[in-house]
Amino acid sequence: xxLHHLHSGAKPAAAAEIFRVLRPGGRLHLVDMGGNxxxxxxxxxxxxxxxxxxxxxxxxxxxxxxxxxxxDCTELATERHRFVGRLTYFSATRPA
Numbered sequence: 363x364x365l366h367h368l369h370s371g372a373k374p375a376a377a378a379e380i381f382r383v384l385r386p387g388g389r390l391h392l393v394d395m396g397g398n399x400x401x402x403x404x405x406x407x408x409x410x411x412x413x414x415x416x417x418x419x420x421x422x423x424x425x426x427x428x429x430x431x432x433x434d435c436t437e438l439a440t441e442r443h444r445f446v447g448r449l450t451y452f453s454a455t456r457p458a
Contacts, residue, residue: 374430388456396424
């Protein structure tokens with residue numbers, strides 16, 4: 363739950379640094395708000411869509427970010443959350 367705090371320009375560098383420090387076969391487990399928000403996700407989801415930080419997490423932005431850093435990325439789950447709209451869980455592996 364920290365990726366949305368980074369400015370869009372800092373996210374690729376952060377992903378690259380995480381990739382660099384993980385050993386081959388190492389994993390990153392990431393959860394953050396974003397994913398595919400719908401109108402049913404409520405007021406919080408509408409607010410997230412208008413936040414300049416969190417809006418960069420919407421749709422497939424997180425998997426694309428991690429894959430561009432070299433990770434194999436899988437979305438594990440997504441669930442509606444009362445306060446942030448939607449939480450999405452990812453597992454990203456540095457290839458061996």
